[in-house]
Amino acid sequence: MRFNEKELVLLSRQPSERAAELGMRGPKKGDVVKKRLVKLVVNFLFYFRTDEEEPIGALLLEQCRVEREDSQTFSIAFLDEAERKYVFECDTEEQCAEWIDSIIKASYEFMRKNLIYYRTEIHRLTGKVRPLAAARRCAKCHTDGASNQQRSYRGMVTVRFGVHIIITINSRQTGRLMKGDGFGFARQC
C-alpha cells in the first residue's frame, strides 16, 4: 500500500504533544524490550532508534485500546486483538499516567465525540444550534467560506462549523511557498 512517506517522516519531526525515551516491546512472542524514542504527533505514535532522524515506524492511534499494565508500564492493543500488545515501559508512575492520557486524547475519533458532546450540551444549555456544515459564514468577521477558497493575503480560507479558519503556510506572503516553510496550519480569523 502506497503512502506519502516523506511527508509522514516530516510530520514525525514536528513539535509533538509528548516525546520521551521509553522501553518498547513489540507484540510478537519473543520480542524484547528495546530503548526507543517514542513521539506522539497528532494521532500517530512514531518510534525512533535514539539519535536517528528517521523513525523506525508509525502506529496510527485509532481503534486501539490503551491499558495500564503495572505502575510504570502501559500497553496499546490494535485490531481488537487483545493479546497482541505493544508494551511501553516508563520511568515513573506519573509519566505512565500522562502517556496514557495523551494517547487516548490524541485519537481523532475521541475528538470527534467531544465535538458532538459539546455541540449537544451547548444546544441544551443555550437552546441555540449552530448548524454543522451549513454555517458558511464566519460568526466573527462574516466572510463567506464558499466564495473564499482562494488565497487571501494571509492564506487560504475556509468556513466550517461557523468558524472561520485561515490555513497559512507559515509565511505571510500571498500564498507563495517560501523555502524552509514548515507546515500549513489552521488558525482562526
Added chain:
Amino acid sequence: MKLHEKILTHYLSCTSPVDKEGYLNKKKNRNDTYHRRWFVLKANLLFYQERPADRHLLGVIVLEGCAVQHSETDGHFTFSLVFGPGLKTYRFAAVDRQGQESWVKALHSASHCYLSMLVKDLARQYEEAKQQQSLGESHPSVSALKLPTNSFLFATTQQTAVVREGRSFSASTLLQAPSIPAKAVAKKSPKLWTRRHAHVTPLNGPAPLYGEWPLVGFDPLEDFSTLHDYYGQEVKKVREDWLKSRQKEEDHTEQDLIDLG
C-alpha cells in the same frame, strides 16, 4: 519507515464514520494522465482504491501539513493537495463543480490540527454557556439537568478508559446539584409545568426532571449515527403529533360543510 498498514486498513473498515467518499480522478505524476479511483476520507486519512468493493487498497494519503488548492487553469474541476517545497503535490480532478467544491471543503477541514482547534473552541463556548446558566436566573431545572448527564458521564468513564477533559468540571457541579431540585419544584411556574407534561422535549425550554429524562441510558460517547437516530425520533414524534392535529382539523372542516349543505 514502517507504516503499520493493518492498523490503517482495520480503521478504514471499522464502524467509525466516513467523512466523504466518491470517485475522483488522480494524476499519477505531473505529466501523466488521470486515473479514476475510489476515495474514502476518514479522519485525517485519504484512502484510495480502484473500486469501492475492492479489498486491496492502493494507497493512503495522510492529510497533515498540506494545503488544498483550487486549480483554475485546467478547466477540468481540478484541485490539489500541496505539501510544500520538495514534497509531493497530489493532483485531482472532480467530475463537476459541485464535486470539486465538496471535496475541497472536506479536505480543508480534515486535518487533526483543525479538529483539535475546533474542539478547543467549542469547549470554551461550553464553559461560557455553563457559566451563564448558573449565573443567570435561568430555569432551575436546567441545573437539575446537569445531574443526569453527570451520572452518565461517570458511568461511562468507568467503562472506557477515556480521561475527562472538559468533564472534570462536571465533578464540581455534581456537589451543588442536590440542593437545587428542591428549589426547582417551588420556583416552577405553571407554564413550565405544562410543558413538562408534554411528551416532546421542548427544544428551547427546560428539560424534564430526572425521572422523565428521555435520555436515560444515553451514552454521550456513542457514535454519531446513534445520536442522529435519537434526535430523529424526536422529530418524528413532533411530526406525528402535527399530522394528528391536522387530521382533527380536517374532520372539523368536513363537519362544517355538511352542516351548511
